[in-house]
Amino acid sequence: MTSPATRQAKQARGDLFDPDCPTRRLLDRIGTKWTSMVIKVLADAGDGEVRFADLRRRTPGVSQKMLSVTLQSLTRDGLIARRVEPTVPPKVHYRLTDLGRSLNVPLTALRDWAEAHMVEIDRANAVQSAESTRGANRST
Amino acid sequence: MTSPATRQAKQARGDLFDPDCPTRRLLDRIGTKWTSMVIKVLADAGDGEVRFADLRRRTPGVSQKMLSVTLQSLTRDGLIARRVEPTVPPKVHYRLTDLGRSLNVPLTALRDWAEAHMVEIDRANAVQSAESTRGANRST
DNA sequence: CGGGATCCAGAGCGATACTG
DNA sequence: CAGTATCGCTCTGGATCCCG
Numbered sequence: 001m002t003s004p005a006t007r008q009a010k011q012a013r014g015d016l017f018d019p020d021c022p023t024r025r026l027l028d029r030i031g032t033k034w035t036s037m038v039i040k041v042l043a044d045a046g047d048g049e050v051r052f053a054d055l056r057r058r059t060p061g062v063s064q065k066m067l068s069v070t071l072q073s074l075t076r077d078g079l080i081a082r083r084v085e086p087t088v089p090p091k092v093h094y095r096l097t098d099l100g101r102s103l104n105v106p107l108t109a110l111r112d113w114a115e116a117h118m119v120e121i122d123r124a125n126a127v128q129s130a131e132s133t134r135g136a137n138r139s140t
Numbered sequence: 141m142t143s144p145a146t147r148q149a150k151q152a153r154g155d156l157f158d159p160d161c162p163t164r165r166l167l168d169r170i171g172t173k174w175t176s177m178v179i180k181v182l183a184d185a186g187d188g189e190v191r192f193a194d195l196r197r198r199t200p201g202v203s204q205k206m207l208s209v210t211l212q213s214l215t216r217d218g219l220i221a222r223r224v225e226p227t228v229p230p231k232v233h234y235r236l237t238d239l240g241r242s243l244n245v246p247l248t249a250l251r252d253w254a255e256a257h258m259v260e261i262d263r264a265n266a267v268q269s270a271e272s273t274r275g276a277n278r279s280t
Numbered sequence: 281c282g283g284g285a286t287c288c289a290g291a292g293c294g295a296t297a298c299t300g
Numbered sequence: 301c302a303g304t305a306t307c308g309c310t311c312t313g314g315a316t317c318c319c320g
Contacts, residue, residue, distance in 0.1 A: 036163060036164070053281070065284085068284080091281075102253070117243070
């Protein structure tokens, strides 16, 4: 997530181009393995809240630790809201904030692009592999 | 970049939801530190080609190794095209492909969101810090 | 039930040095 | 000029155990 130390070092070096580039910082967040999927799950839930266990079930493959960490990050960033029911077995509910929902818009665009074009990327990779497999016979 | 081994394991476990989710795979690519910036630099160059050294100059902070690696990935994925002038000091030119340019569209949306809303995320983080600094005095 | 703490393997990435 | 190879650090993220 681009540690503060790194950014400090850059600023100390005198190049202030970095603060102009919040894109990297955003990508560092949504690029973290489970973030975008959690946002999608919450977005699909509409305005409803989702409990921790439900989130875990709807996010296959996530460990409880990483789900916990992801939810903490998103909460700190103000993208999701946390509500705790102080019952004896505590129930914790999560939902997207307005900010989180607004992020979901460009994120959905990216998802759509991915679903539409990842096959082309796969095909491109396949071509490269094929070219390296056969030695290099251009003509004929 | 979500190793093939990981995906194999998941398929072996029987949950085939993952291949349905190319978003993760896309984020693994554009989430890699320099990818989105290189795409932006090339997109800003219009349909023109940019040489390696130019790219490096316009992508402050990148090492020649990481730029090289990033360009290789993008080339394999068919997002950029590579043209080599076989002169004695070789000149290599890069440009976005149509696929790369189409990716730049949702990516630009994400950049716009970042520039518009990262301050809110920073503010949210500041609030959390403040709340943890002062013990916890709610009323008043 | 929800989540914090710890340990550990692996990937990302930077610095440096060498090649065609 | 453009790239490859090696080393080493850091950070991610998974497994496991423990707590309220």
